[in-house]
Amino acid sequence: MKDIERDPDEESVYECFNCGTIVTATAAGSCPDCGADMRNRQTPIE
Structure with a gap:
């Protein structure tokens, strides 16, 4: 995986x-619907 610069905004x-x-x-x-944790879809789940 390659590191990229990410804009926090x-x-x-x-x-x-x-x-x-x-x-x-x-x-x-x-x-906003159920109050559970959210995950960034761009981050793979291992």
């Missing part, structure tokens, strides 16, 4: 671990 796509809601935001937070 750039929006990314996040997906809820619990219900699958997808949102675009500058930082991960809680799901």
Whole structure:
């Protein structure tokens, strides 16, 4: 995997671990629908 420079103000796509809601935001937070944790969809899950 190659390191890239990332702009902290750039929006990314996040997906809820619990219900699958997808949102675009500058930082991960809680799901607006169910309150569960969100993950950045650009980061692979191992």
